[in-house]
Amino acid sequence: MIPALLSNYAPADLSFEKGEGAYLIGNDGRRYLDFYAGIAVTSLGHSHPKVVEAIKDQAEKLLHVANLYTIPEQKILAQKLVDNTFADAVYFCNSGAEANECGLKMIRKYFSANGQPERFRVIGFNDSFHGRTLATIAAAGQDKLLEGFGPMVDGYDHVPAGDIEAVKAAITPETAGIIIEPIIGEGGIQVMDPDFLRAVRSLCDEEGLLLMFDEIQTGMGRTGKLFAYEHLDITPDIMSSAKALGNGFPVGACLAVEKVAKCMTVGSHGSTYGGNPLAMSVATAVVDVMTEDGFMDRVARIAGHLKQSLNGVVDRYPTVLEELRGVGLHLGLKCKVENGALIKALEKHGALTAKAGDNVVRLLPPLIIEEQQVNEFVEALEKACEELA
Ligand SMILES: *Cc1c(COP(=O)(O)O)cnc(C)c1O
Numbered sequence: 456m457i458p459a460l461l462s463n464y465a466p467a468d469l470s471f472e473k474g475e476g477a478y479l480i481g482n483d484g485r486r487y488l489d490f491y492a493g494i495a496v497t498s499l500g501h502s503h504p505k506v507v508e509a510i511k512d513q514a515e516k517l518l519h520v521a522n523l524y525t526i527p528e529q530k531i532l533a534q535k536l537v538d539n540t541f542a543d544a545v546y547f548c549n550s551g552a553e554a555n556e557c558g559l560k561m562i563r564k565y566f567s568a569n570g571q572p573e574r575f576r577v578i579g580f581n582d583s584f585h586g587r588t589l590a591t592i593a594a595a596g597q598d599k600l601l602e603g604f605g606p607m608v609d610g611y612d613h614v615p616a617g618d619i620e621a622v623k624a625a626i627t628p629e630t631a632g633i634i635i636e637p638i639i640g641e642g643g644i645q646v647m648d649p650d651f652l653r654a655v656r657s658l659c660d661e662e663g664l665l666l667m668f669d670e671i672q673t674g675m676g677r678t679g680k681l682f683a684y685e686h687l688d689i690t691p692d693i694m695s696s697a698k699a700l701g702n703g704f705p706v707g708a709c710l711a712v713e714k715v716a717k718c719m720t721v722g723s724h725g726s727t728y729g730g731n732p733l734a735m736s737v738a739t740a741v742v743d744v745m746t747e748d749g750f751m752d753r754v755a756r757i758a759g760h761l762k763q764s765l766n767g768v769v770d771r772y773p774t775v776l777e778e779l780r781g782v783g784l785h786l787g788l789k790c791k792v793e794n795g796a797l798i799k800a801l802e803k804h805g806a807l808t809a810k811a812g813d814n815v816v817r818l819l820p821p822l823i824i825e826e827q828q829v830n831e832f833v834e835a836l837e838k839a840c841e842e843l844a
Pocket of ligand 1: 550551552553555584585586587636640641669670671672673697698
């Protein structure tokens with residue numbers, strides 16, 4: 456007999472009863488400092504009053520009606536996202552992979568609608584992650600994601616991240632667009648050089664390609680701006696968002712400029728749950744909190760304090776830690792010891808973090824952390840490093 460639950464994950468033997476802000480209360484009775492936030496999802500912390508209120512209010516009114524009827528809550532959230540980004544229109548779905556799937560379909564549809572259906576190929580980057588649907592694993596192109604799921608969806612080419620000459624060389628008459636994470640998240644918090652991203656934008660302009668940013672992990676305040684592209688003085692044509700958009704309520708969004716969005720005509724795409732009133736109300740509450748005056752300044756400030764403290768630890772334990780990477784509160788500690796060992800040691804000292812590729816421990820604290828919690832984490836990290844040194 457196999458377990459009733461599919462064995463596709465390998466969870467730690469720890470569960471939680473409750474969350475309060477930056478803390479999780481375990482079934483072992485311990486209080487843990489949450490420095491992974493459900494993988495960059497609960498960015499406003501657990502049980503944020505505005506999020507709880509939005510869920511309660513909407514749940515008492517209406518959960519779901521499907522897109523056969525007008526859903527006013529969609530228009531409200533779409534307008535807020537349009538007002539706060541480069542985008543002209545937004546499509547709502549339920550997860551990151553779906554948001555990317557929509558963006559990838561938009562790239563094909565744009566060229567098909569403009570009389571060039573032969574242009575359908577998309578360039579992606581080594582070590583990237585875009586979700587687990589057949590098209591998104593093809594876009595990422597990592598062997599470990601594709602293993603056993605062949606043949607790979609056609610139309611995706613891959614080059615090393617950061618190599619503009621390789622991108623140029625990969626462009627053919629069939630190329631339609633480029634998909635990139637401005638900071639490769641799952642792949643080990645690899646920050647793309649801003650000059651590289653600007654060069655990719657210029658290349659797209661010269662070649663008439665669409666540029667899609669996957670901001671599922673970097674977006675919604677993680678880097679100290681609402682979206683990471685704001686650090687770069689360029690804008691993508693398409694952008695996916697999910698993770699922190701719902702602070703734990705499943706919701707995704709695909710944002711696009713007018714020329715692309717207008718190709719997605721009636722019947723071209725859709726989702727039963729997508730944009731339901733509950734998801735919209737929760738995400739609206741999240742956007743409202745994050746766009747309040749001073750919110751992002753506070754994130755940038757606390758991130759500066761965290762970064763400075765972490766760099767101190769990296770310097771003191773050169774046999775355990777190699778370097779600190781990242782922007783804002785989207786951080787990674789590249790380890791010299793096995794990353795899983797550091798995660799275990801941190802857990803023992805009451806701090807929860809997440810694994811990433813390239814032997815990195817990801818630090819994704821909620822954006823609402825306070826100085827005292829930063830200090831608490833740094834103390835736990837010192838103790839963990841002491842033990843592993
Ligand atoms: C998490 C993530 C996804 C996939 O999101 P799901 O909600 O798990 O489908 C896609 N791209 C990036 C960059 C991510 O971090």
